[in-house]
Amino acid sequence: MSYFDSIDPKPDFPKMERELLEHWYSDGIVDKYLKKNKDSEKYFSFQDGPITANNPMGVHHAWGRTYKDLWPRFKSMQGFRQRHQNGFDCQGLWVEVEVEKEQGFKNKKDIEKFGVAKFVELCKERVKKYSSIQTEQSKRLGYFADWDNSYYTLSDDNNYMIWHFLKVVHENGWLYKGNDSVPWCPRCETAISQHEMLTEDYKEAVHESIYMKFPIVDSDENLLVWTTTPWTIPANIAVAVDKKLDYVLAEVDGTKYWLADEAKERVFAGLDFKVVKKVKGSELVGLHYTGAFDNLPAVSEVAKENSEKFHIVVATNDLIMPITTTEGTGMVHTAVSAGTEDFKLGKELGLPMILVINDDASYMEGFDELSGQNAKWHPRIILDIMEAKGFAFKIEKYAHRYPACWRCKTELVWKVTDEWYIAMDSGKPSLRERMKGNTKKINWIPEFGLKRELDWLNNMHDWLISKKNRYWGLALPIWECTSCGNFDVIGGKEELKEKSVSGWDKMDGKSPHKPQIDEVKMKCSKCGELSSRIEPVGNPWLDAGIVQYSTISSNNKASGFNVSSTKPLYLTDKKEWEKWFPVDFITESFPGQFKNWFYSMIAMSTVLENKNPFKTVLGFATQLGEDGRAMHKSWGNAIEFNEAADKIGSDVMRWMFVRQDPAQNMLFGYKIADETRRQFHLKLWNIYNFFVTYANSDSWSPASSQATVHSSQILDKWVLIRLNETVKSVTDNLEKFDPYNSSGSIDVFVDDLSLWYIRRSRDRKDNNFYSTTYEVLVTLSKLLAPFIPFLTDIMYTNLTKEESVHLASWPVSNPLSNQDSNLLSEMQIVREIVEIGHSLRKENNIPVRQPLRELRIKNEEIKIREVEQILLDELNIKSIKYGQTENKLNLEITPELKEEADTRDLIRKIQAARKEIGTALNDRIKVTTPWIPIDKKMLEFLKTKTLCDVLELGELNVTKI
Numbered sequence: 001m002s003y004f005d006s007i008d009p010k011p012d013f014p015k016m017e018r019e020l021l022e023h024w025y026s027d028g029i030v031d032k033y034l035k036k037n038k039d040s041e042k043y044f045s046f047q048d049g050p051i052t053a054n055n056p057m058g059v060h061h062a063w064g065r066t067y068k069d070l071w072p073r074f075k076s077m078q079g080f081r082q083r084h085q086n087g088f089d090c091q092g093l094w095v096e097v098e099v100e101k102e103q104g105f106k107n108k109k110d111i112e113k114f115g116v117a118k119f120v121e122l123c124k125e126r127v128k129k130y131s132s133i134q135t136e137q138s139k140r141l142g143y144f145a146d147w148d149n150s151y152y153t154l155s156d157d158n159n160y161m162i163w164h165f166l167k168v169v170h171e172n173g174w175l176y177k178g179n180d181s182v183p184w185c186p187r188c189e190t191a192i193s194q195h196e197m198l199t200e201d202y203k204e205a206v207h208e209s210i211y212m213k214f215p216i217v218d219s220d221e222n223l224l225v226w227t228t229t230p231w232t233i234p235a236n237i238a239v240a241v242d243k244k245l246d247y248v249l250a251e252v253d254g255t256k257y258w259l260a261d262e263a264k265e266r267v268f269a270g271l272d273f274k275v276v277k278k279v280k281g282s283e284l285v286g287l288h289y290t291g292a293f294d295n296l297p298a299v300s301e302v303a304k305e306n307s308e309k310f311h312i313v314v315a316t317n318d319l320i321m322p323i324t325t326t327e328g329t330g331m332v333h334t335a336v337s338a339g340t341e342d343f344k345l346g347k348e349l350g351l352p353m354i355l356v357i358n359d360d361a362s363y364m365e366g367f368d369e370l371s372g373q374n375a376k377w378h379p380r381i382i383l384d385i386m387e388a389k390g391f392a393f394k395i396e397k398y399a400h401r402y403p404a405c406w407r408c409k410t411e412l413v414w415k416v417t418d419e420w421y422i423a424m425d426s427g428k429p430s431l432r433e434r435m436k437g438n439t440k441k442i443n444w445i446p447e448f449g450l451k452r453e454l455d456w457l458n459n460m461h462d463w464l465i466s467k468k469n470r471y472w473g474l475a476l477p478i479w480e481c482t483s484c485g486n487f488d489v490i491g492g493k494e495e496l497k498e499k500s501v502s503g504w505d506k507m508d509g510k511s512p513h514k515p516q517i518d519e520v521k522m523k524c525s526k527c528g529e530l531s532s533r534i535e536p537v538g539n540p541w542l543d544a545g546i547v548q549y550s551t552i553s554s555n556n557k558a559s560g561f562n563v564s565s566t567k568p569l570y571l572t573d574k575k576e577w578e579k580w581f582p583v584d585f586i587t588e589s590f591p592g593q594f595k596n597w598f599y600s601m602i603a604m605s606t607v608l609e610n611k612n613p614f615k616t617v618l619g620f621a622t623q624l625g626e627d628g629r630a631m632h633k634s635w636g637n638a639i640e641f642n643e644a645a646d647k648i649g650s651d652v653m654r655w656m657f658v659r660q661d662p663a664q665n666m667l668f669g670y671k672i673a674d675e676t677r678r679q680f681h682l683k684l685w686n687i688y689n690f691f692v693t694y695a696n697s698d699s700w701s702p703a704s705s706q707a708t709v710h711s712s713q714i715l716d717k718w719v720l721i722r723l724n725e726t727v728k729s730v731t732d733n734l735e736k737f738d739p740y741n742s743s744g745s746i747d748v749f750v751d752d753l754s755l756w757y758i759r760r761s762r763d764r765k766d767n768n769f770y771s772t773t774y775e776v777l778v779t780l781s782k783l784l785a786p787f788i789p790f791l792t793d794i795m796y797t798n799l800t801k802e803e804s805v806h807l808a809s810w811p812v813s814n815p816l817s818n819q820d821s822n823l824l825s826e827m828q829i830v831r832e833i834v835e836i837g838h839s840l841r842k843e844n845n846i847p848v849r850q851p852l853r854e855l856r857i858k859n860e861e862i863k864i865r866e867v868e869q870i871l872l873d874e875l876n877i878k879s880i881k882y883g884q885t886e887n888k889l890n891l892e893i894t895p896e897l898k899e900e901a902d903t904r905d906l907i908r909k910i911q912a913a914r915k916e917i918g919t920a921l922n923d924r925i926k927v928t929t930p931w932i933p934i935d936k937k938m939l940e941f942l943k944t945k946t947l948c949d950v951l952e953l954g955e956l957n958v959t960k961i
């Protein structure tokens, strides 16, 4: 009976993977893997960044998740104790918006009508549904984790730990309520923080822009002012100019306009104009003008109370609002309530403001016919009025990148609102400075990550943490007193219970979410009056940033804890917690995370421990379709994870991910997948198939060989040294968190194995060959196990008859001796010479089977005799001369060489005929042939090779004797 199970030469990888998966889970392999190192004293702390549990996985998720599985597997084989915990991000706008879509809700009034408690339940259900789909998909990817113990950011532990954090922020004096003009989504009716405004959320949009004509009071001159956001015109308070810039008064069709000198040609292109006057901007400061909406009650009220500072020309502050002349007129429309810069400039100059829009971007009361109209959706209303009243110089289309809500893609507006912030610059050192210090302690891969994070930290404003008008999210633990304005921050569940004066009964046994949390009332710590929780929920990045505090807990069965408490170790056993913190490793897609997850992790760990939260981060770029475009469902190049798993299998996907330089954008598609499978998986499979087939037919098994005695055959020696070298390189690169170069050394080794070792060993079916190849394949399965867990387990279990490669130990490399290195480098030179030799043969049209006498070569001498013999055999030449001035083959075919070629040719024909008539390996034969070698040596050679006893002239014919 054969020792090895026979192998399908045409493997169906996806099918084999599905069967293996079933075995892993039903036969307890995963469980054994998770508990393998639970008593180890070596810790490897990987922290999973939570995946948004809101939709099924796409193939881009599988990229990061391959890394998230690769390193824990590697460390598990090395004997490290781990948590093996996966996480789900559960709270926030992303879930709300999907539930709203499901229910057909248009705005927040629909949610209120439906009932907040019911709505929150639906959000929870959605998260539950998709987290379980994502779990199954992750398993299908071959990801081993403690799936029953995944963490959810909606958990009480997570929410209360953020409360603890916010309380410490408050104790440091960094939490405050600020009033500002902020980006605002009119559909979600909530503020969009600077963190959430990612480059990819800006969209190409075409808006109507208007050149406005503002008549200067008591004069026949006008200001020419440009804006791309007509809806903000009723909020206009001032026109800003640059004091140092040249402005001109230009006359067009008898009307005079002020604008920047450098802008006039562009603005008046095609018109006849003449310059009447030229002054510095400073001379225009203080002029008053009139606007188109001055008669509206809301506007005239502000004008009346602030006549000195209303509709006035002001000088800008370059640091707040720099003025350029490449667009517009160099005179800038300043709507204090409707722009970040406008608001800042207004604050510095003490300008009043006109609040114009409600939360849904409809005009407020006091704007006559505008009131109730949506400002963003109907720019024409404003433009019509401007034209009708003679305030429009010209209106033209303007294409620009305009920010949209990251969740619902609605274009944003700017709105003045009270929000809660964490101050970045108060105290010494400030939070900003401390965070920068901790950021520098992190090992950023790729290196540019450090600069990107520091750039963000240098430029970001205070952290806006509140989300108004939303329901499903962290309940900010701030209780505000309406009598005296004081606010108290609650640090946890016990404190909440202790300080509540009413409403606790509505909360007891429930999670700290809306609406029940809002029932809890307290006494103001300052004046003793009743205080209520503030209305907003929290920024979702608080949820993900706290996880290294909230998820390291005694619940983690894989980590080997056996503590009765289920609370986070950070609060119950800090010494044990410190063994896991700072976490050793995280990995996420770079775009976006500098402002979000990396930022919030660093912020929270800086506040709580003043430490870097993680030691190493491996970032990776963006996945694109095979056509180089972003993946979009509507473009037909997006691929769902399940589809890819069914079609190409997980190992092929995983190998595509690890063979990708993480710093570069990745192209993903089925053509590349096919190529990958052909170039790697099938090559490996063919080697494995070759070995098993011949070992079985020769009844070879590891037990039948003396596996500890290494072959002295030079090729065997060489391949084992190459294997050892590969073990070292893969290990070193994995220790450096480098997926690309670690998988790269395996790729090269498999090529060497296939194209050189197996190829040069085709004729050898001896014990040395089998035991060497066996050792190579077993070690290679272990080396590859973290990268492609399916194929390697199939190979390993068949070869070794052990339970699983995933319960095996990581191979250890030996130091290379000088002799080893010599052999490697000589073999390398041989392979170079072989290439030269083959190409010379090709140039001269002489096939390899024709022996030649000599090759002259520029390379230095090959000193190891056996290595040189490989070279001579491969090129079929008699001798080689080194150190020559040029590479050259001796092309002379002597009668002897001709006879040798003919003899070999004849041998090949006889062997083929033997096969045809079905002789056994040791059957003797009789041959008739039209040609018989004259040379005695050749004749003997032919007879021995073919087991031929009788050789006669005649037509080619072979018969058994």
Ligand SMILES: [Zn+2]
Pocket: 185, 186, 187, 188, 189, 405, 406, 407, 408, 409, 410
């Ligand atoms: Zn929105």
Ligand SMILES: [Zn+2]
Pocket: 481, 482, 483, 484, 485, 486, 524, 525, 526, 527, 528, 529
């Ligand atoms: Zn009070």
